[in-house]
Amino acid sequence: MACKERNGTVYEAKSKSFQPSSLTATTWLSLREYRGVPFLHRCFHCYSAVCALVCPVDAHIVTDYGAVVIQQDRCIGCGRCAEVCCYGVPRQGLDRRYKKCDLCLDRIAQGKPPACVEACPVGALKFGKIEDIYKAAREEEAKGRCTYGIELTHWVYVYSDQEAFEAFLGDVARRKDAEKIKNILSFPTKRGAPPPVSYLGIEGAVIALSIAALVAWRQNRIREKKEGGHE
Ligand code: SF4
Numbered sequence: 001m002a003c004k005e006r007n008g009t010v011y012e013a014k015s016k017s018f019q020p021s022s023l024t025a026t027t028w029l030s031l032r033e034y035r036g037v038p039f040l041h042r043c044f045h046c047y048s049a050v051c052a053l054v055c056p057v058d059a060h061i062v063t064d065y066g067a068v069v070i071q072q073d074r075c076i077g078c079g080r081c082a083e084v085c086c087y088g089v090p091r092q093g094l095d096r097r098y099k100k101c102d103l104c105l106d107r108i109a110q111g112k113p114p115a116c117v118e119a120c121p122v123g124a125l126k127f128g129k130i131e132d133i134y135k136a137a138r139e140e141e142a143k144g145r146c147t148y149g150i151e152l153t154h155w156v157y158v159y160s161d162q163e164a165f166e167a168f169l170g171d172v173a174r175r176k177d178a179e180k181i182k183n184i185l186s187f188p189t190k191r192g193a194p195p196p197v198s199y200l201g202i203e204g205a206v207i208a209l210s211i212a213a214l215v216a217w218r219q220n221r222i223r224e225k226k227e228g229g230h231e
């Protein structure tokens with residue numbers, strides 16, 4: 001509901017279930033339950049965002065915050081990002097453009113947490129710096145819990161039931177046609193590779209932390225690399 005309110009799809013939220021189990025062009029966050037354990041499905045904001053790599057018109061970008069964003073005014077609806085996303089995230093809208101979670105980029109740029117994090121009634125989703133996120137996740141690992149996403153995605157899941165998580169991942173993951181992806185990857189794009197685009201150019205690092213899921217952005221890391229002359 002908070003996600004839909006923020007994204008302007010309130011009407012649908014009021015007329016349908018507030019806990020959709022599938023992503024659509026107007027549902028960017030869904031709730032799936034396995035063995036009684038709830039998991040949130042949304043864009044993982046991958047470190048290596050292949051969706052951005054294959055976009056032929058620079059519509060799908062990686063921001064300095066690590067948020068992977070589809071610029072609607074540029075999207076031509078080719079569907080390449082959806083083809084290569086192994087988490088089954090981008091969905092085509094009625095206007096033929098593809099849509100997905102943008103990590104509430106406007107909110108985090110203002111220093112606010114994503115709407116879903118703010119709205120969580122039990123504090124399962126939290127917000128902090130990337131160092132704190134990894135520290136917290138590794139502390140949970142030390143206690144015997146499992147994590148998914150450290151150094152891989154900007155949402156890091158922390159959970160106790162490995163089987164339930166594998167069921168979740170197996171359900172949302174899309175089988176990919178290797179040959180098709182090879183063809184897509186060989187298709188020329190405007191930039192050739194996805195650089196960390198300075199989308200908003202705002203200073204300050206705010207990272208999302210969740211007990212069920214952790215979300216981070218990598219602005220600090222990018223800045224450190226730049227200062228170190230590596231990027
Ligand atoms: S989950 Fe899919 S759409 Fe999101 S960043 Fe990763 S590859 Fe891209």
Ligand code: SF4
Binds near residue numbers: 051070074075077
């Ligand atoms: S549908 Fe095509 S143009 Fe639109 S964001 Fe995805 S890859 Fe880019």
Ligand code: SF4
Binds near residue numbers: 007042114117
């Ligand atoms: S980060 Fe924002 S857009 Fe993404 S699922 Fe949460 S509320 Fe929706």
